[in-house]
Amino acid sequence: MCELLGMSANVPTDICFSFSGLVKRGGETGPHKDGWGITFYEGKGCRSFKDPKPSCDSRVAELVKDYPIKSKSVISHIRQANRGGVSLENTHPFIRELWGQNWTYAHNGQLTGYEDLPLGHAHPVGQTDSERAFCWIIDKLHQSYQTAPEDMLTMFKEIAGYADELRQLGVFNMLLSNGEYVMCYCTNNLHWITRRAPFGKAQLIDEDMIVDFCEETSDSDVVTVIATRPLTSDEQWNKMGEGEFSVFHFGERVL
């Protein structure tokens, strides 16, 4: 199993605190030693840092942990390989351009029969079930909409339908973003929390680290964090059920 981490916020927010917990699971407090990646959106642009090395001893992960890149939408993943070898091309998140938007995707789980998912324009670069499923979703969306739809929420419900189909092939926990929206889909393991004023303190589970969000935020901030397992021990995370999905728009849950 891999670990997913996503963020959706109404102001550019750094994810250093949550990422500190996540990287520990990459080979130290967790078995996810087969690479990691993180994508930050800044406007319509995004930047990714990826490494097929374990995150707990990756120099690039060190940079990301210490360097407060502020973003409204973040998708991150640490990997324990099942389908596809340990290599950069098999390292999540995966990105494709659709309708002039960067779409970023990360998957946790395992699919069988994924080789039969039909391919159209988008083709996988690597060998994972995850990337193949992503290409299939992108093609479905491209078939449905020539340009970005006005009604994005209906479109996200459609994506949830595709995710339901993929769940028939195995375990499909997913994070997906176009920079404006962050969607999460659960088969068996996904939690989220929305932090807003009054902000308090939180204790990271995987590292001896406490953050006082009060010092880091203003009263109007709304920050949602999505993770495979709760990252803090003293907050109430929402546990998602099988087949459930949520969509966040700059921090606020809209679906």
Add this chain to the structure above:
Amino acid sequence: MCELLGMSANVPTDICFSFSGLVKRGGETGPHKDGWGITFYEGKGCRSFKDPKPSCDSRVAELVKDYPIKSKSVISHIRQANRGGVSLENTHPFIRELWGQNWTYAHNGQLTGYEDLPLGHAHPVGQTDSERAFCWIIDKLHQSYQTAPEDMLTMFKEIAGYADELRQLGVFNMLLSNGEYVMCYCTNNLHWITRRAPFGKAQLIDEDMIVDFCEETSDSDVVTVIATRPLTSDEQWNKMGEGEFSVFHFGERVL
């Protein structure tokens, strides 16, 4: 004008030395202060580092300069904005997946009438003439070949034909790679050098730095570097002429 830097090598090679010279031109010895980016291939996968900040004071550029990521194919760019604002989405290199391969592209120059280049499946995320021209090339290739052609050299000649068309719109100096091949196309400013045994020393123009390639290489290494302007003062760089192009395959010139 922007500065381009590319590398094609037969063994994974670090580009720290050349990149050290390039980043100086990003706001210190050159006026290219509107961002920079670099893409390294590792197998079929690639990783990019990008920053809309000047490269000479970018923390991420520091990391890249010091961290010897070894790669056989590299595309890099520092930007002086003309078309499109200073933002991450307008920062080169641009990447699109085609035929299950990551295609990376950077452009130096300026095009007029680029808004009329027809778009198909690939759409620009940002507002630059450069990205629009890239999307147009990708669509042309997609129209010509459903899958990666057996005869890649004929395909690169086709790309040179598209580049000739783009040159009619202004200045079009380009670097393009699918990880295996690195192509460069010149309108007015592009130089390349192939280093092979016996290796010697070289003096960087933009920084007081000498490298002894002899210490860094083995006798069978073949490393080609492509740059807008020569990066070293004591080596013979090949100056390209208007409309000329070259294609390198793991260091060796094949076209």
